Structure formats: C-alpha cells, structure tokens
Amino acid sequence: MATIAPMFDNRLKLRSGSGSSGEARLAGPGALDGLTRGVAGARARRAPGLAVPVALGELLPDGLQRGAVTGLDGDRYLAAGLVGAAIRQAGSAALVGVDDLGTAAVVAAGAAPARLVVVRSDAPTWARAVEVLIGAVEVVLVRPPGPVADAVARRITARLRRTAPVATALIVAGGAFPAPVRLRVAAAQWSGLEIGHGLLEARRVSVVAERRDGSSRAVQVYLPGVDGAVVPAWPAEAAPSDELAARRRRAA
Amino acid sequence: VIAAWAPAWPVIAVGASLDEPAATAERGRITAATHVAVEAGVRVGMRVRDAQRLCPRLTVLRADPVQAARLFEPVVCALEQIAVGIEVVRPGLCVLDAAGPSRYFGGEQQAAALLRDAAAEVETDTGPVPIGVGVADGIAAAVLAARTDTIVAPGGSAVFLASFDIGVLAGPELALALRRLGIRTLGQFAALPVGKVGTRFGAEGVRIHRLARGLDARDPAPRHAPADLAVEHVFDPTVPVLEPLVFAAKTLADGLHERLAGLGLVCDRISIEATTADGRVSSRWWRHEGRLTGRAVAERARWQLEAWLTRNPPPQTADTYVGEVEDGAGFARLMLRPDGLRIATGIQGDLLGGEQQLPGTAEAAIEHLQDLLGYTRVTRPVITSGRGPADTAVLVPFGDLDPELRGTGPWPGRIPNPAPAMIPGRPVPVLLLDAHGAAVVVTGRGEIPDPPVLLVLGTGRARVTGFSNPWPLHERPWEPDGGHRTARLQVTVESGAAYLLGVEAGDWFVIAGYQ
Numbered sequence: 001m002a003t004i005a006p007m008f009d010n011r012l013k014l015r016s017g018s019g020s021s022g023e024a025r026l027a028g029p030g031a032l033d034g035l036t037r038g039v040a041g042a043r044a045r046r047a048p049g050l051a052v053p054v055a056l057g058e059l060l061p062d063g064l065q066r067g068a069v070t071g072l073d074g075d076r077y078l079a080a081g082l083v084g085a086a087i088r089q090a091g092s093a094a095l096v097g098v099d100d101l102g103t104a105a106v107v108a109a110g111a112a113p114a115r116l117v118v119v120r121s122d123a124p125t126w127a128r129a130v131e132v133l134i135g136a137v138e139v140v141l142v143r144p145p146g147p148v149a150d151a152v153a154r155r156i157t158a159r160l161r162r163t164a165p166v167a168t169a170l171i172v173a174g175g176a177f178p179a180p181v182r183l184r185v186a187a188a189q190w191s192g193l194e195i196g197h198g199l200l201e202a203r204r205v206s207v208v209a210e211r212r213d214g215s216s217r218a219v220q221v222y223l224p225g226v227d228g229a230v231v232p233a234w235p236a237e238a239a240p241s242d243e244l245a246a247r248r249r250r251a252a
Numbered sequence: 253v254i255a256a257w258a259p260a261w262p263v264i265a266v267g268a269s270l271d272e273p274a275a276t277a278e279r280g281r282i283t284a285a286t287h288v289a290v291e292a293g294v295r296v297g298m299r300v301r302d303a304q305r306l307c308p309r310l311t312v313l314r315a316d317p318v319q320a321a322r323l324f325e326p327v328v329c330a331l332e333q334i335a336v337g338i339e340v341v342r343p344g345l346c347v348l349d350a351a352g353p354s355r356y357f358g359g360e361q362q363a364a365a366l367l368r369d370a371a372a373e374v375e376t377d378t379g380p381v382p383i384g385v386g387v388a389d390g391i392a393a394a395v396l397a398a399r400t401d402t403i404v405a406p407g408g409s410a411v412f413l414a415s416f417d418i419g420v421l422a423g424p425e426l427a428l429a430l431r432r433l434g435i436r437t438l439g440q441f442a443a444l445p446v447g448k449v450g451t452r453f454g455a456e457g458v459r460i461h462r463l464a465r466g467l468d469a470r471d472p473a474p475r476h477a478p479a480d481l482a483v484e485h486v487f488d489p490t491v492p493v494l495e496p497l498v499f500a501a502k503t504l505a506d507g508l509h510e511r512l513a514g515l516g517l518v519c520d521r522i523s524i525e526a527t528t529a530d531g532r533v534s535s536r537w538w539r540h541e542g543r544l545t546g547r548a549v550a551e552r553a554r555w556q557l558e559a560w561l562t563r564n565p566p567p568q569t570a571d572t573y574v575g576e577v578e579d580g581a582g583f584a585r586l587m588l589r590p591d592g593l594r595i596a597t598g599i600q601g602d603l604l605g606g607e608q609q610l611p612g613t614a615e616a617a618i619e620h621l622q623d624l625l626g627y628t629r630v631t632r633p634v635i636t637s638g639r640g641p642a643d644t645a646v647l648v649p650f651g652d653l654d655p656e657l658r659g660t661g662p663w664p665g666r667i668p669n670p671a672p673a674m675i676p677g678r679p680v681p682v683l684l685l686d687a688h689g690a691a692v693v694v695t696g697r698g699e700i701p702d703p704p705v706l707l708v709l710g711t712g713r714a715r716v717t718g719f720s721n722p723w724p725l726h727e728r729p730w731e732p733d734g735g736h737r738t739a740r741l742q743v744t745v746e747s748g749a750a751y752l753l754g755v756e757a758g759d760w761f762v763i764a765g766y767q
Contacts (some may be wrong), residue, residue, distance in 0.1 A: 129625060193719065
C-alpha cells in the first residue's frame with residue numbers, strides 16, 4: 001500500500017492542477033520518487049515468511065518467519081497444519097523426533113509426501129539433526145525429548161540466522177524453547193460425535209498467539225476441518241453445525 | 253547355419269528333472285514338455301486338462317521365462333567359448349553361422365560335437381544339459397534338424413523339410429486352413445506356386461512358404477556378449493571386521509552406478525559377494541531396479557555380512573588366543589556384480605516438473621544425517637492404504653525402494669477421516685468403564701449394552717462426552733487361530749480430546765489420538 005499511495009496522490013494533484021502539459025511533466029518526477037522510495041522500503045523489510053493457513057493469518061501476519069523459531073504447544077494438528085500450509089506449493093520439510101505424529105494428518109494438511117523427511121532421532125542426537133537440516137529444508141519441525149539447555153538453544157538460534165542456501169523456519173513443538181511467537185490451542189471441542197452415533201468430523205479450537213512482548217491474540221478455527229485443512233470458524237452462536245448438535249442434544 | 257537346441261529348457265529352468273513327465277504351462281496351455289511327457293502324447297499348445305488326461309503323472313509347473321533366460325546365460329557363455337556370433341532365439345534355442353566353426357574345427361560333425369560337449373559341462377541344478385545340434389542351410393531347417401541331431405547336406409534343406417508336418421512352421425490358424433485344403437506336410441506346401449500362396453495367405457503365408465522351400469527369411473543376428481561390469485575391491489591385509497567392508501561397498505557401488513550411468517544402463521539386481529582369505533564366500537542377490545543409492549547398497553552389504561558372520565563364525569584353532577581372529581578368517585575380496593541390465597529409460601517424475609522432488613541441498617543433508625544417525629532412521633513417507641493407523645503411511649529409508657503396494661482396498665473397518673494426528677508406536681492400554689464401573693463390553697454384533705462413562709488413561713480419569721457406534725474389524729480370518737478380531741470406537745472426553753480406541757478380547761487400548 002505504501003508504494004501505491006504517494007503515486008495516487010501525485011496523480012490526483014495532476015488531475016486537479018491547471019491541466020497544462022508543462023505542469024504535468026513537472027509533477028512526473030515526484031511520482032517516480034514515491035515509487036522508488038516504496039521499493040527501497042520493501043527491500044529493507046524482512047524476507048517474506050512461509051505461507052501459513054489463511055485462518056491463522058491474523059496470528060502470523062508475516063507468515064512463518066524464516067530464520068526464526070516459532071513455538072507451539074504439544075498439539076499435533078497445529079504442527080501438522082503449519083507444516084502442511086508452509087510446503088503446500090513448494091519446498092520441503094523435515095519432521096525430527098515426532099515419531100507419534102501421524103504422517104497422514106500432515107499430508108491431509110497439504111504437504112506432499114515426496115517433500116517430507118521423517119527423522120527418527122533420540123535424546124542425544126536431536127539437536128545435531130536439527131543443525132544439519134537448518135539451511136537445507138524450508139521447515140524443520142522438532143519436538144525436543146526433554147528440557148533444552150540454554151547453550152543448545154542459543155546454538156540452534158544462531159545457526160538459523162546464518163546465511164544458507166535455504167532460509168529455514170524452525171517450529172519447536174512443546175517445551176520452553178525461546179521463541180518470539182508461541183502458538184497454543186485452547187478450548188478444543190470435537191464435533192460430529194454424539195452419544196452412540198456419528199463420527200468425528202472437525203475440531204473447533206481457539207488458537208492463541210503469545211508474543212514475547214506479552215501481547216496475545218486468539219482466533220477461532222476448525223483444526224482440522226472436515227477435509228483435514230485449517231478452516232476459519234464463525235463465532236460460536238452462528239456456527240450452523242454446532243447449532244444442529246445443540247438441537248440434537250436437546251432432543252436426546 | 254548351426255542350431256543348438258536344449259529340449260524342454262523352460263521345464264529344466266523351473267527345476268524339473270528331464271526323466272519325469274513334466275511340463276510348463278501358461279494361461280492353461282502347455283508351453284514346453286519333457287520328452288517323457290511328449291512320448292505320452294503331451295504337445296505344446298495343448299490345454300493343461302487334456303495333457304493331464306493323456307498323462308496323469310504329469311507335473312505341471314508355471315512357466316517362468318525370466319528364470320529360463322537367466323539360467324540359459326551360462327549355457328550360451330559356454331557355447332561362446334567354442335564359436336562366436338551366437339543368436340539366442342529364445343531361452344533353450346540358439347543359432348549361429350556354421351561356416352566359421354566348421355572350417356576351424358575341420359567339419360560340421362566336429363563342430364557339433366564340440367558344442368554338445370561344451371553345453372554338457374555347464375553345471376545346473378538338474379545335471380548336465382543335453383543339447384541337440386542341427387546343421388542346415390536355413391534357420392528353420394537347422395532348428396528342426398537339431399531335434400534329431402541331424403546334419404543336412406548343403407542344398408538338401410527343402411528335401412529334409414518336406415516330410416515335416418505343416419504345423420511345425422505355420423501358426424495354428426494357417427495350419428488348420430492348409431489341413432482343410434488337404435496340405436499336411438511342408439513338402440506339399442512348398443510345391444504350391446508362390447504367387448497363389450501370396451494371394452490366398454498374404455505375407456505370413458509367403459514367409460512360411462519361403463521357409464518350407466529351405467530359403468531363409470533372414471540371417472542369424474549375433475548377440476553382443478555383455479561386458480563384465482562387476483567391480484571388485486581387494487583387501488590387503490585382510491579385514492576381520494565389517495566397517496571397512498561396508499565403507500568399501502559404498503565406494504564400489506558409487507563407482508558402479510557411475511559406470512552404468514555412463515553406459516546408459518540400469519540393473520535389476522545386484523550381487524554382493526564377499527570372500528574370506530580361506531576361501532569361504534558369502535554371496536547374495538539383492539533387488540536394485542536401478543533406484544538404490546550407493547549407501548543403500550552398502551547397507552545391504554552390512555545386512556548380508558552381519559547375518560553371514562553370525563551363521564559362520566570365524567574358525568578358532570587351538571593355538572589362537574581367545575578374541576584374536578586368525579588371518580584366514582578376514583575378508584579378502586568384495587565384489588559387486590550387476591545383473592538384469594537394461595537401458596535406462598529414466599524415472600517418470602510428476603507431471604508438472606521436478607516440484608515434487610527434494611532439492612539438492614536437502615539431499616546432501618539427508619546423506620549427512622544417514623551417516624550421523626544410521627541409514628534406517630532418515631526416512632520418507634510413502635502413502636499406502638490399509639486398516640490400521642500405521643498402514644496409511646510407511647516410512648522408507650532414503651535411497652531405498654518403494655514398498656510393494658498392498659492393493660487398493662476398500663479396507664472395510666479402516667479409520668475414517670480426519671486422519672488422527674497422534675499415533676503411538678504401540679497401542680496404549682486403557683480402561684473404558686460403564687456406569688457400574690465395569691469394563692465396557694462390545695457384543696459380537698457390534699453393540700454396546702452399557703454405554704461408556706469413564707476413560708482411565710494412565711493415572712488420568714476423564715468423563716466420556718460422546719462415542720461412536722463401534723465398528724468390527726476381522727483381519728486374516730483364514731489363519732488357524734482365527735485371525736485378529738477387534739472392534740474400534742471413537743470417543744470424546746470432557747477435556748475436548750478425542751481418541752480412537754480398540755478392544756480385543758475384552759481389553760481396551762488407544763490406537764490413535766485426535767489432538
């Protein structure tokens with residue numbers, strides 16, 4: 001927007017001016033200045049992050065930051081949704097030490113199985129495996145097997161910031177790894193299952209993003225939605241499926 | 253032209269003895285039979301049922317052309333020691349130009365005898381290979397002469413062929429048509445004017461007519477002997493431990509792959525052969541399909557030799573100290589030999605280009621990780637199908653072949669979508685209790701008489717807020733113990749979590765979690 005606004009202003013000036021061609025030519029260079037300033041500003045900004053699910057766009061407006069850590073809680077659908085959205089179009093992802101994460105859920109969230117690397121690491125090797133993968137794949141998802149020592153966390157963060165052929169976004173699930181933004185799932189509620197009938201359909205959750213400065217934001221999403229992807233949810237009272245469920249419950 | 257014919261080769265190749273009535277069959281028709289079976293009236297092209305009626309003791313085996321071709325290779329190599337320019341018409345039959353060998357060995361008789369001896373020296377599982385050698389002007393006549401070990405004088409092919417039945421050269425349809433016209437032998441057919449044959453039976457008829465007159469349709473097309481692509485590493489001094497061998501195997505395999513790529517070839521199988529200084533050999537074939545990496549080949553060498561060392565521990569002599577391995581027990585040679593070479597046609601990628609493939613940087617990191625953690629711990633998921641949570645995606649080590657597909661389903665009793673996100677390595681035992689505090693029972697009809705109220709997972713207790721109708725699953729019902737009979741059930745608990753539970757013989761366990 002910053003690029004376009006000054007240009008627009010100049011055009012307005014041009015139209016509302018006396019209309020002589022000389023003045024219009026004089027106004028020309030000004031418009032160009034605004035344009036170049038806009039480009040320089042865009043360059044100064046950080047490289048664009050990796051795609052995140054549209055429903056979580058409010059929480060991560062810049063996308064999944066390359067060269068930085070994103071913290072998660074232990075929720076596996078959240079991890080699968082972020083990895084799936086980040087490599088839906090291109091790029092590859094490595095899953096380190098998440099042996100009990102269902103690969104089918106990651107694939108349902110949008111990841112192509114051919115671009116996934118599953119690494120079964122253990123307590124002594126996970127940090128080394130993450131260091132090798134940083135700079136080689138777009139996304140690394142890791143669940144540390146225990147508390148992470150400060151020195152290890154610092155080493156990994158430093159490695160992330162280094163220039164490499166591929167700028168990697170690191171997602172750390174669980175634990176207290178230092179991260180500028182941390183996502184967690186609250187108030188999870190599955191729909192579709194009743195007393196003795198139905199099957200699980202979708203899970204309505206509130207995803208909360210907590211930043212280092214103490215600010216936090218929450219959005220309501222279906223995680224996973226009926227097709228396995230992350231779908232935005234309406235406020236509770238307007239959700240048709242929930243209302244249907246409530247009516248069924250009243251009848252029962 | 254000399255024809256060398258091993259009678260009933262396809263039958264020998266699948267392991268039958270020549271002295272028994274045996275035959276190979278494909279799609280219900282006999283493709284080859286031993287002479288014992290032929291004497292009983294079994295003919296090639298006959299229906300298996302008819303053959304069994306004629307010869308009740310007949311052993312019918314499944315034809316395996318690939319195996320037959322593979323086993324015929326040593327026979328051809330033995331014949332090539334005698335004469336060059338051999339064309340393999342089909343496994344069991346080869347032809348070569350007669351002029352060279354007969355002049356060199358001083359006559360067709362001598363050349364035929366030498367070829368027969370050479371083939372007899374080849375070692376096979378079923379004893380020496382008897383071959384018939386026939387010499388005649390044309391390929392067709394030579395092949396027929398080989399059946400009876402005949403040498404037909406130059407110019408005598410037409411006379412030699414005249415007495416044979418029309419069916420030996422003509423296909424079944426043409427033979428039937430000719431028999432209906434009263435033409436039963438090749439001699440009668442050859443007597444027909446070629447123009448009329450062409451008008452009535454077309455190009456195929458003219459071709460058979462030419463053969464029947466002793467004229468050749470073509471010359472033998474000699475095969476090119478396969479270049480020896482085996483690679484070898486000699487250890488000096490010998491190595492008693494495995495690690496250097498595995499390392500050498502990787503280097504050898506990388507070199508071999510590079511050489512094959514340079515020739516534009518891939519191999520279907522690869523043989524890993526390790527020899528100790530005292531002459532003991534561990535040899536095995538591995539499936540390759542042109543897709544294994546050097547590291548994957550090295551890993552196979554490790555599997556093979558580890559198992560071999562357990563089965564064949566180094567011999568201990570009286571004067572060696574405990575723990576010290578004698579020099580003779582160390583490995584002295586390692587050889588990799590490719591087999592089933594074919595032209596590399598490439599592997600079809602995805603429709604929209606290489607987007608689906610991992611970039612080079614990722615592959616380098618994967619190689620590094622395989623060194624660091626072990627070959628089998630860096631894997632790629634392959635989406636398959638099945639009933640269990642672990643069946644939907646199989647993890648295959650990088651550089652390895654895709655697993656065999658398990659079929660397309662429909663997999664009754666499979667896990668419905670959405671896919672569970674938490675799949676524990678093994679099912680976790682839980683208690684699912686009803687209102688009376690007793691374990692919930694699922695009846696044989698898949699009904700729950702007392703609905704579940706409480707889920708006890710480890711030390712935690714959670715109230716059940718919803719549950720599905722249980723669905724039964726009966727896997728491998730053909731097995732003697734009745735197979736694997738379980739029921740599955742989805743439950744939600746008040747904390748908002750959901751689980752996929754299974755029950756087998758009254759015990760509940762968590763198969764997967766939705767969280």
